[in-house]
Amino acid sequence: MKIVYNGELNPRLCKDVLGETIAEIVNADENAIYLDADLMSCISTLKWAKANPERAVDCGIAEANMAGVAAGLAVAGFKPIIHSFGTFASRRIYDQIFLSGGYAKNDITVIGTDPGVTATMNGGTHMPFEDVALYNALPGATVIDASDPVCLISVLKQCQNRPGIKYIRVGRKQLARIYADGSELEIGKAVTLREGTDAVIFAAGLMLHEALQAAASLEAQGVSAAVVDCFTIKPIDADAIEAWAKKCGAVVVAENANRHGGLYDIILEVLAERCPVPAAVVAVEDEFGEVGTQGYLQERFGLTAAHIEEQVRTVLARK
């Protein structure tokens, strides 16, 4: 695995990466099957799906049914991958994915696109800030906030043979270029993107770019901040959290989700039990979403590098 972050975007659209990777997985594994709920054209699978109707099933606009059908397919020996927008892939199907899926031990990979502010023009009704919390509360679930297209590919492939419910949230557009093409990221292992000594920023998804920008700016002001990629929110890499908290003595968590029930809470549990140090968060302050560009929404909900810098200073003052 190689880190190649330089502040630029990975040129590939995540929706194209999703489309290609899903097709690749299904083509390679006779037990893989992909289901969607009328959003195939949103993740570039429609054309391939039309040529493979047995293994790529459009369930129509009926997400809860899709989750139940996926569970039945699992009983029949398949390893289903299902997709919808993050809101519908979490809230809308929660009871079905929880009981027919998790509780019944039917292994399913769930892809929820447009997490948090990346839902932009679809607005508040389509903006999941709570998907992470819901899946964190599902026993045995794996919860991923994809860092970049490379992470997405690596994680999707691992999920195929991982037990339980796997929830992957990822936008459809571009993300920062963080890892070199072909890098593998092990689910459950946090990745250090930047070393530091004064404070550590644990971040995921689109907040990694903001965290790295904040760390660079802080360095110019004489503050050394580490940045750690927590793309696996659950199971959290508790050892890495503990080690970094011990080393720096101050923690900031940055996530594109509600501050309640997400990465921040999971990290606070680790800190409380293993290494209590001052902590702060950059996340959505218990609000519903709204419509706008991603830039507008990141400002509106306080999800920028500047907000991270501010929280690092706050937490340093409490050290």
Added chain:
Amino acid sequence: MEYQEQKDLRAFAIRIRMAALEAIHSIGSGHVGGAMSIADTLAVLYGREMNVRPEDPKWADRDCLVVSKGHAGPAVYATLALKGFFPYEELKTLNRGGTRLPSHCDRNKTPGVDVTTGSLGQGTSQAAGLALGNRIKGRKNRVFLIVGDGEAEEGQCWESFLFASAKKLSNLVVLIDWNKRQLDGYLDDVLPMGDFVAKMEAFGFDTVMVDGGDVAQIAAALERTRAGGDKPYAIVLDTVKGHGVDEVEQTAMNHSMPVTDERFERWTAELRQKLEALEG
């Protein structure tokens, strides 16, 4: 219906299309197909059938509209702006940060929007609850509910339809925009819905099917629903996704489309021509 009124409603429908396109063009892209297919129905609802007060949008005895296919927001906003619920110019704030006009209908943001929708299916149950509540309160008003044909794939729609007929909600009128297409293409290729008229009848609705692009037929069907009785009403609107703008109709995947300057000019010119032919 008088010929003049028919002409006025047709002109209103064209103006709704033009205004919706103006709004979508101002932000660059949006849900064009499903906004166009419902314009004629919106024209008849707000131009003839519904009892509303633009100056008092929250008037308790108003007729309510629930647009459960909430992504048709731009067509609804166009209609409300033309009716004077808010300034026409505000249409150009569609989807901008801080706007009162978000892509999906929001009762807390837009004057004249009665119910928040956007997660398909959810408007149907809210409409049933609203109709039941109005009846319990003794109000004489009615609730009109617009449902997408693709949206009808959601099980929740059928739970609400069952409820509405069990509770004899004859103050509820369900309008199904049978435009044959959903997001991934034609319903018949994704998940065929079969015979909507037979389904709604089987669910206990007083049901008719009309040409959803013909204001006279829509008006006549709506007029029937004033009679009350002990069944909720369903009107299946036989429509075309993108109706009213040739190029949009003919674009197979017209759910969400960029509206470039060029397209906007061309499409608006077509609509202006139709308006002139109508009004001279």
